[in-house]
Amino acid sequence: MTDSPVSSGIARLTTRDADFDTRLSTLLAWEGVSDAQVQQRVDEILQAVRTRGDAALVEASNRFDRLSATGMEELTVTAPRLRQAFDGLPAEQREALASAAERIRLYHERQRPESWHYTEADGTVLGQQVTALDRAGIYVPGGKAAYPSSVLMNAIPAHVAGVREIIMVVPTPDGVLNELVLAAAHLAGVDRVFTVGGAQAVAALAYGTETVPRVDKIVGPGNIYVATAKRAVFGQVGIDMIAGPSEILVVSDGGTDPEWLAMDLFSQAEHDEDAQAILVSWDAEHLDAVEAAIDRLLPTLEREGIVRESLARRGALIQCAGREEAAALINRIAPEHLELSVANPEGWLPEIRHAGAIFMGRYTAEALGDYCAGPNHVLPTSGTARFSSPLGVYDFQKRSSIIHCSPEGASELGKVASTLARGESLTAHARSAEYRIKE
Amino acid sequence: MTDSPVSSGIARLTTRDADFDTRLSTLLAWEGVSDAQVQQRVDEILQAVRTRGDAALVEASNRFDRLSATGMEELTVTAPRLRQAFDGLPAEQREALASAAERIRLYHERQRPESWHYTEADGTVLGQQVTALDRAGIYVPGGKAAYPSSVLMNAIPAHVAGVREIIMVVPTPDGVLNELVLAAAHLAGVDRVFTVGGAQAVAALAYGTETVPRVDKIVGPGNIYVATAKRAVFGQVGIDMIAGPSEILVVSDGGTDPEWLAMDLFSQAEHDEDAQAILVSWDAEHLDAVEAAIDRLLPTLEREGIVRESLARRGALIQCAGREEAAALINRIAPEHLELSVANPEGWLPEIRHAGAIFMGRYTAEALGDYCAGPNHVLPTSGTARFSSPLGVYDFQKRSSIIHCSPEGASELGKVASTLARGESLTAHARSAEYRIKE
Numbered sequence: 001m002t003d004s005p006v007s008s009g010i011a012r013l014t015t016r017d018a019d020f021d022t023r024l025s026t027l028l029a030w031e032g033v034s035d036a037q038v039q040q041r042v043d044e045i046l047q048a049v050r051t052r053g054d055a056a057l058v059e060a061s062n063r064f065d066r067l068s069a070t071g072m073e074e075l076t077v078t079a080p081r082l083r084q085a086f087d088g089l090p091a092e093q094r095e096a097l098a099s100a101a102e103r104i105r106l107y108h109e110r111q112r113p114e115s116w117h118y119t120e121a122d123g124t125v126l127g128q129q130v131t132a133l134d135r136a137g138i139y140v141p142g143g144k145a146a147y148p149s150s151v152l153m154n155a156i157p158a159h160v161a162g163v164r165e166i167i168m169v170v171p172t173p174d175g176v177l178n179e180l181v182l183a184a185a186h187l188a189g190v191d192r193v194f195t196v197g198g199a200q201a202v203a204a205l206a207y208g209t210e211t212v213p214r215v216d217k218i219v220g221p222g223n224i225y226v227a228t229a230k231r232a233v234f235g236q237v238g239i240d241m242i243a244g245p246s247e248i249l250v251v252s253d254g255g256t257d258p259e260w261l262a263m264d265l266f267s268q269a270e271h272d273e274d275a276q277a278i279l280v281s282w283d284a285e286h287l288d289a290v291e292a293a294i295d296r297l298l299p300t301l302e303r304e305g306i307v308r309e310s311l312a313r314r315g316a317l318i319q320c321a322g323r324e325e326a327a328a329l330i331n332r333i334a335p336e337h338l339e340l341s342v343a344n345p346e347g348w349l350p351e352i353r354h355a356g357a358i359f360m361g362r363y364t365a366e367a368l369g370d371y372c373a374g375p376n377h378v379l380p381t382s383g384t385a386r387f388s389s390p391l392g393v394y395d396f397q398k399r400s401s402i403i404h405c406s407p408e409g410a411s412e413l414g415k416v417a418s419t420l421a422r423g424e425s426l427t428a429h430a431r432s433a434e435y436r437i438k439e
Numbered sequence: 440m441t442d443s444p445v446s447s448g449i450a451r452l453t454t455r456d457a458d459f460d461t462r463l464s465t466l467l468a469w470e471g472v473s474d475a476q477v478q479q480r481v482d483e484i485l486q487a488v489r490t491r492g493d494a495a496l497v498e499a500s501n502r503f504d505r506l507s508a509t510g511m512e513e514l515t516v517t518a519p520r521l522r523q524a525f526d527g528l529p530a531e532q533r534e535a536l537a538s539a540a541e542r543i544r545l546y547h548e549r550q551r552p553e554s555w556h557y558t559e560a561d562g563t564v565l566g567q568q569v570t571a572l573d574r575a576g577i578y579v580p581g582g583k584a585a586y587p588s589s590v591l592m593n594a595i596p597a598h599v600a601g602v603r604e605i606i607m608v609v610p611t612p613d614g615v616l617n618e619l620v621l622a623a624a625h626l627a628g629v630d631r632v633f634t635v636g637g638a639q640a641v642a643a644l645a646y647g648t649e650t651v652p653r654v655d656k657i658v659g660p661g662n663i664y665v666a667t668a669k670r671a672v673f674g675q676v677g678i679d680m681i682a683g684p685s686e687i688l689v690v691s692d693g694g695t696d697p698e699w700l701a702m703d704l705f706s707q708a709e710h711d712e713d714a715q716a717i718l719v720s721w722d723a724e725h726l727d728a729v730e731a732a733i734d735r736l737l738p739t740l741e742r743e744g745i746v747r748e749s750l751a752r753r754g755a756l757i758q759c760a761g762r763e764e765a766a767a768l769i770n771r772i773a774p775e776h777l778e779l780s781v782a783n784p785e786g787w788l789p790e791i792r793h794a795g796a797i798f799m800g801r802y803t804a805e806a807l808g809d810y811c812a813g814p815n816h817v818l819p820t821s822g823t824a825r826f827s828s829p830l831g832v833y834d835f836q837k838r839s840s841i842i843h844c845s846p847e848g849a850s851e852l853g854k855v856a857s858t859l860a861r862g863e864s865l866t867a868h869a870r871s872a873e874y875r876i877k878e
Contacts, residue, residue: 031675092858093858093859093862096854096855096858096859096862097859099855100855100859107565110555110557110567111567113552116549118549124812125799126546126812126813126814128549128550128814129788129791129797131791131792131793133825133826134792134793134825147863148859148862148863149859149863180862180863216825216826217826231670231673231674234670234673234681235670235680235681235821235823236470237826238823238825238826238827241674242673242674257874259874260871260874260875263867263870263871263874264871266867266870266871267865267867267868267870267871269867270865270866270867270868271865301866301867302864302866302867303865303866303867307867345843346843349568349841352568352570352839353570353573354570354573354837354839355839356839356840357839357840357841357842358568358839358840358841358842359842359843360564360841360842360843361843361844363844363845363846363848363849363875364842364843364844364849365849365853365856365871365872365874365875366871367856367860367868367869367871367872368842368844368849368852368853368856368872368875369840369842370856370860370868371852371855371856371859371860371868371872372852372855372856372859373563373565373842373844373852374565374842375565375567375840375841375842376840379840380837382674384674384677385837385839386572386573386655386677386837387572387655387656387676387677387837388677388837389837389838389839390838390839390840392838394833398793398819398824398825398826398827398828399828399829399831400791400793400794400795400796400797400824400828400829401795401796401797401808401814401815401818401829402788402796402797402799402814403796403797403798403799403803403807403808403812403813403814404784404785404799404800404803405800405802405803405807405812406802407802409802410802410803410804410807413807413810413811413812414804414807415535416535416538416539416810416811417804417806417807417809417810417811419531419532419535420532420535420536420539420587420588420810420811421806421809421810423532423535423587423619424586424587424588424619425741426706426709426710426742427709427740427741427742428702428705428706428708428709428740428741428742428746429706429709429806429809429810430806431702431705431706432699432702432703432705432706432804432805432806433804433806433807433810435696435698435699435702435804436699436802436804436807
């Protein structure tokens, strides 16, 4: 035993390596595929809750969460109980939670789209009406991954969107309730909480039971059973993206304190062993300094074991040729979290096509965004930022097209529609349009 | 044989029927569930195309579309060929298609969201950057359901969104190419067309092959194999909603010509035997008149057989108590198409929470919206308007959160984040935030 730290085992790559592309692809590869056995168990649970409602929901909860409930009333948390949890928090926590909630609310209020319409010369009106979902279901993981911040991030956008009723489900393995989670539910405007989880909770939200009302959309992360169940009920209800492990890509120009960067990488890696933390820089000495900081600081972490495994399995320090190559790497990786720890981050924005959230400059640690900057921390993972967005107010609203033709407008459009409908051999369409053509 | 028409067999219900709720639920019930056999065949096709690329794609196309292609170059349609199809159309069709395309483009340009940001008192900047997908895949059904209007409705929003490359796939059963579909692709800004379909086309778009580039999102309707494949690749790529049969709900106050309404119902029913056409009114005599018009006009339809079966299986004329009950029915059904054939349709809008597209007044036949009014005809079916929207520009864009903390902002937010992170036992998060707190 010596005092010199154990190396973290984080991979060092350079884009000049002949096998760089392959190594990067391997590093990034992630597929949360459920095997046939998981699929079958989930199907059984969905079917049971769909047909037997509360009884099946209680049975499954007793079995998987090791409870002994005799009815859903024991798995229901009342509004006064939520308020009690909030009031019972230490003042510092209560204030921090309220401050975060307020900032999240302010940011999301900017996302609210407006209904619009316009009138054409002949009096025809076209537009789009925006309405909220009637009821949203928020899935909050239980046990060690029960995060009050996730309650805020999922429920506040729904509340801002104008959702009439917000239902939260959170499993309580061995009956353990997390007071911070309940307090956050109170603060975020959750209407009802059921302490159920897994595929059975997804089924209850999708189909409704005697006690749990059917919702219109289910959001929130969960384990492979939850993800498989969400995929199965998609269409019956709306769902958000199916989340993979969390990841960060930090780009540094060499000017940020290596210890800050090491800790930023740790903050991602400490989530779980599958989390991914990658640093890109064109400054080799800087990468050496960050690696040394990693080795030095690792033994000081509470979650050292998780961080070590995450960094060794999925982490990387990548040396690239320069800024242009760094930008290309960003777009290739399409990271959930992108930290631009550089001198002029604004100058990078036009080149960044794919990223869930962009943390700009040396002071914007990802952790600030995780809790309280305002934007959502539910973000597209595993490269899905190529086609999806942070959770937002728009996820709890939908649009209806508005078409109001004037008699003149209908007559003109009727001619076009008639021609096209006949071209598609849909003659009832054509005749329906032709009735509105003026002689 | 007499001259009196055969009754259509469309159901007559009133909301006063004791079993109305049950009958309505039965009528609306639709679940496009793929059985285990379909699932397995789709899995095999996905796996084959994923691992063997073009070779598997050609094999599957030959097999399912009865072709004898030897390579992907025979299943590729070039840009000059698309232009040739457009130029070769009769003038009337060409002009109608161009006019529809222009109106669709104008409407969708209004949907383009702007990036935004705001600066807080301490200099912290928060915002949202909107970017387009790099590459979109448009699935166009082949054979009898090959609709040029669908090409416009799927590709134009992608084009308006700023998608860099639009790939279209369309199967050609027995090698039959639809000139109108190719012409529409030319007009809508499609970059490349491959004449492949089914699960194999979805696989090619999701994973990429030697010839077909991997896309970021797949949109467009298809049969049960296509729907099953889309559900399976969801997460790997984005997908739009999984479409069920098309439906219309017409609400009439009794003031619209019964023949117009009959034809509006037919225009929906003629799509296929599973299509659904429902008329609601509080005027019993008016419903009688529409039913008589249905019986009278049915024998004049080219697609009489399909319409008869659709009306008998899934159609209904529903008498309700009045306007309030009609509004409640609309929200319960959450129709894909809603025709408000009433005197003051604007007065209804505030009560309508769920509908894909709203056709207002006696002149706005759904067929006008299907082709050329401007709004999209790809709409949420089977009650999914509860939580989803018409296809739009927003489906081809995504957002990135922007967070740029000033040193002062990071210091203040760091305190809040630190407290909350420690509450969640994520101490690396806390320490990352604490580095940014000023002494």
